[in-house]
Amino acid sequence: MTELSQAAIERIIKKAGAERVSADATETLTALMEDYGTFLAREAKKMSDHAGRKTLRGVDIRMAAEMFK
Amino acid sequence: MTELSQAAIERIIKKAGAERVSADATETLTALMEDYGTFLAREAKKMSDHAGRKTLRGVDIRMAAEMFK
Numbered sequence: 001m002t003e004l005s006q007a008a009i010e011r012i013i014k015k016a017g018a019e020r021v022s023a024d025a026t027e028t029l030t031a032l033m034e035d036y037g038t039f040l041a042r043e044a045k046k047m048s049d050h051a052g053r054k055t056l057r058g059v060d061i062r063m064a065a066e067m068f069k
Numbered sequence: 070m071t072e073l074s075q076a077a078i079e080r081i082i083k084k085a086g087a088e089r090v091s092a093d094a095t096e097t098l099t100a101l102m103e104d105y106g107t108f109l110a111r112e113a114k115k116m117s118d119h120a121g122r123k124t125l126r127g128v129d130i131r132m133a134a135e136m137f138k
Contacts, residue, residue: 003077003078003080003081003084004073004074004077005073005074005077008072008073008074009072009106011072012072012103012106012107012110013110013113013114013125015072015107015110016107016110016111016113016114017111017114018110018113018114018117018124018125019123019124020123020124020125021124021125022124022125022126022127024126024127025113025125025126025127025129025130027127028127028130028131029106029109029110029113029130032105032106032109032130032134033102033105033106033109034081036101036102036105037078037081037098037101037102038081038084038085040098040101040102041081041082041084041085041087041098042085042086044082044085044087044094044098045082045085045086045087048087054088054089055087055088055089055090055091056082056087056088056089056090056091056094057091057093057094058091058093058094058096058097060094061094061097061098061101062097065101
């Protein structure tokens with residue numbers, strides 16, 4: 001189901017200053033990050049369709065992020 | 070620098086419906102997702118400190134996400 005590696009997310013939490021991290025914390029942040037990425041990717045897909053392209057580009061992601069900040 | 074795998078992010082973009090994905094799109098979404106995760110992890114660290122714990126838990130992540138939605 002999830003695409004992101006739990007190890008990577010745990011490293012992100014530790015870099016943020018946590019001494020110890022529960023497995024539950026890692027799973028929770030993984031789900032939130034993945035939901036955020038999926039949301040932006042779907043909006044970016046609409047942007048690439050709108051531009052008449054089959055290739056989703058960085059400009060589409062940036063435009064999607066811009067719309068929701 | 071980045072912790073997330075580019076392959077995982079490309080899969081997230083393809084699941085969102087994109088036929089083709091530029092490398093630039095994958096890099097851009099990776100950076101945005103990582104920034105989001107780092108932001109939430111830092112806020113969650115403040116929450117665990119506030120609760121007097123050394124272990125960052127799922128409740129800290131959820132509280133951080135709740136504060137910024």
